[in-house]
Amino acid sequence: MSRARSMIAVVLLSVGVLLLGACGTLRAGTGGAGTGVRGAPAASESPRWQTFAPFRVTAARLAADHRTLSVDAEVPGNGKKCARDVKAVVTDASDRTVWVQVTFSALTGGPARNDCRKTMTATARVRLPSPLGHRELATDTHTVFTADGADPPDLRLCGELGCHPAPTGCTAASYEQAVMALDVPTHTSRGEEHCDGKWLVFSVSSRMGPACAPGEGPGCGASIGARWFFRAQTSGWTPIARTTKGGCGDVHRLEPEFPTALCTGLSPLRQPD
Numbered sequence: 311m312s313r314a315r316s317m318i319a320v321v322l323l324s325v326g327v328l329l330l331g332a333c334g335t336l337r338a339g340t341g342g343a344g345t346g347v348r349g350a351p352a353a354s355e356s357p358r359w360q361t362f363a364p365f366r367v368t369a370a371r372l373a374a375d376h377r378t379l380s381v382d383a384e385v386p387g388n389g390k391k392c393a394r395d396v397k398a399v400v401t402d403a404s405d406r407t408v409w410v411q412v413t414f415s416a417l418t419g420g421p422a423r424n425d426c427r428k429t430m431t432a433t434a435r436v437r438l439p440s441p442l443g444h445r446e447l448a449t450d451t452h453t454v455f456t457a458d459g460a461d462p463p464d465l466r467l468c469g470e471l472g473c474h475p476a477p478t479g480c481t482a483a484s485y486e487q488a489v490m491a492l493d494v495p496t497h498t499s500r501g502e503e504h505c506d507g508k509w510l511v512f513s514v515s516s517r518m519g520p521a522c523a524p525g526e527g528p529g530c531g532a533s534i535g536a537r538w539f540f541r542a543q544t545s546g547w548t549p550i551a552r553t554t555k556g557g558c559g560d561v562h563r564l565e566p567e568f569p570t571a572l573c574t575g576l577s578p579l580r581q582p583d
Contacts, residue, residue, distance in 0.1 A: 359394075359415045365429060367412055367449040370465040372457065376441035381434050381449060385414045387426035392416065398434035407446045408438060446473050477546035480505035488540055488547035489514065501535070504572040510540040510547055511561075511572055513579060535579050539568060554579040 364383035371380045385393040395415040402409040412434055416426075447455040447465060455465035456473040469475070476484040485503055492498075494514055501513035515535035536554055539561045540547040550568075553560035558573040 357417045357419045360418050361395075361413050361415055363450070364396075364412055364414060364432075367453045368431060369467075370447060370449070370455045371463040372442060372465060373463060376443070376457075377438045379410065379436050379438055379442075379447070381410065381412055381436070382431050383412050383414070383434065384429050385432045386416055387428055387430060392426035393430075393432060396432040396434045398436040400436060400438060403439060403445075405445070407448050408442060409448045410436060412449055477544070478507070478510075478542040480507055480510075484547065485510075485512065488512075488538075488549075491547060491549060492538060501537075504576075506569060506572060508542045509569055509572055510542070511537060511568075511576070513537045537576065537579060539565070539573070541565070541568075 364385050366384050367381055368384055369382040372378065373380075379398065381398045383396060385396060387393055393414045393416050396412070397414070398410050398412050400408065401411045414432065442457055442465075444456075444458055446468070449455070454468040454473060456468055457465055458473065460466035466473075472483075475487050477487065478484055480503070485500060485505075488510065489498060489500055492514065494516060498514045498516045501515065503510065503512040505511075513535055536552050538549050539551040539553075541550050542548075551561040551564045556576045556578040558568065558570055558576075561568045561573060
């Protein structure tokens with residue numbers, strides 16, 4: 311955590327947070343010819359207040375009228391000497407999404423303030439044009455909230471697969487969610503899937519050995535794998551069996567109802583020597 315906060319301090323002091331320009335959101339110092347955005351001011355320049363995006367948006371809440379929105383954001387420092395004018399503005403809306411932009415003002419140029427090396431949570435409020443309903447609330451590219459499945463007044467922070475990932479079904483999104491339910495390394499790859507909507511089987515493989523390209527030396531490109539079998543539940547795909555053998559023998563010992571058509575032609579998985 312200390313390393314992360316040190317990085318945040320360095321980013322702030324070098325004005326590496328996002329600068330909001332008339333042409334969109336840019337990183338300070340990256341403005342080229344014609345963008346109208348200058349680089350970070352030199353340390354010798356007089357301090358001035360400029361507008362930035364927060365480090366991250368951490369939470370969102372809706373009042374009982376379903377229109378008054380409160381957004382928590384992580385900003386620099388210790389009070390208004392480090393960050394002020396925290397604002398939330400509705401920038402666009404559609405039948406599926408409401409986009410809200412969160413900004414704050416911070417001093418740039420001049421000597422750095424030690425008490426601004428830390429971060430704090432600031433809250434901005436805005437009234438939506440209409441009740442959020444089942445629409446998603448997007449506060450930046452990666453931070454999206456929804457009222458569906460949330461515990462009011464809090465909105466629910468959506469995950470990597472979106473606000474409403476397919477819990478089951480023969481879709482790539484549901485297969486990705488099934489992998490997340492397994493105790494496997496982060497960079498595990500998925501093999502061919504066999505699915506009928508209620509039952510699912512696929513193999514997964516994880517790289518092992520030296521970090522080198524296949525064929526460059528002994529063990530390069532080696533991986534270890536397993537075949538997983540799943541049953542569809544209301545909450546998503548639930549793993550029921552794991553094996554490296556072919557056919558249906560292992561899964562049928564644990565779940566006789568698993569369809570033979572999905573497993574009878576499966577070959578044994580080759581394991582590294």
